[in-house]
Amino acid sequence: MSAKSSTDFSLLSDEILILQVAAQNVAAFSELYDRYSPKLYGLAMKILRDPVLADDVLQEVFLNVWKKADSFDTQRGYLPGWLSILCRNRCIDALRSREKRRQKSVAINEETLAMPGASNPMQDTLNTQRGDVLRIHLNRLPQEQRMLIEMAYFEGYSQSEIAEKLQIPLGTVKTRIRLGMNKLRDRLLPSAE
């Protein structure tokens, strides 16, 4: 029998692999997991910074892929991008749920939060990710642009929430994000220039 009959799923392209997952093929699903779980887990840990929550999110994302693989458009979609967006959105949902639970059970001391040296989620994010390749690109952005992009994408804040939290006009938030994203586009996707 030819080698093709005992399919080596690691050799399959993303497009064929996701079609096989849509056909509910467990071996293909297993390969998809091996191929993408480290990236998605890295993303989940960056956003959530909580291994238990990141485990839950990763499992939910892959279960969602198993159930909805047939909704992925192999002609127009880019599988790693689709998976990243699924994972990021699920992480932000989990972040919001966790925040709601905290707000219910803990009375936040505003003065403590304002003290120098107190925990600052935004600064923590900046500090814990030193060494990432991502830093190379993000660090080259002016701090006020980088901070807003990270607040939106990795912490799930809307434009008006950012304006309120940082006490700056909404128009400033929009302009800084536009400028920062345009610079990232030019650096990360040189062909789009």
Place this chain on the structure above:
Amino acid sequence: MVDINDSGRVAPINREMLEEQAALYALGALEGQEKSSFEMLLELQDPEAVELFAEMQAVTIAICEEIEPLTPTAAIKRNLLDIVEPTANPEKPPSRKASSKKATVTPIQTANRWKQFSLAATAIAAMLIMALGYFIYQLQTEISQLRSQVAISGKLIERLEGDLAEGNRLLTIACAPGLGILAFNGFEGTPDGARGNVLFTPELGRALVVVSEMPQAAEGKDYQVWMLEGSQPIDAGLLKVNSEGQATLNIDTIPEDVLSAFAVTVEPKGGSPLPTGDMLFLATVN
């Protein structure tokens, strides 16, 4: 290029504003009427909006791809496989254990050469039959895999053809002279975050109803769209919400008489001849 402001009026939009909206939308930070307007531009396949959004989304994907990978614990994969295996397609290739089975040949006990030959021939025949059976099984497995791929491709083509037809319908309305965009106003019972617009072209007698952030209709219920001629409601059809909370309804024949408004109500499954349930949206024609 136009934008719809908070009062539901159409206002011009420049390149910078569109870039801002695309960037904020890709980051998940755009909200309110701006989000609704930008989604409508994407729905209408506005080339500038589509291109900018694709670029900004590619930036967010590139950001994700540059994050350092981490290895999750093996328990997650085990859990996942335990969950998905019972729902898997039964037409799967034979397991490694099954394919490594070998035929066993009974030792020849007698000195009778004819009997030896006969036994050897039987064993060879048995091995050949087993090999042939295995070969046929493998072929059948490959055929069923190919069939499932063909079925999936067929579904894909069908969906793309549907998308194309829908795109053409949207384009016809979007390019029509005298196109108006009416913003839906919500009510107390309108689901949180739900919003929508009506693209309305009196000259062609056509309209497109677009809503987003809508939950699925409750069990035994449907969302129904109405055109109001004065206070007289005319059934325009049912609004089916997809898995992403979006729904569109293409209305091909708008009455020639004066049309005063479009509305969406909750009705019993299959719709009603006249509105009976709560009104979720109303857009008034000026």
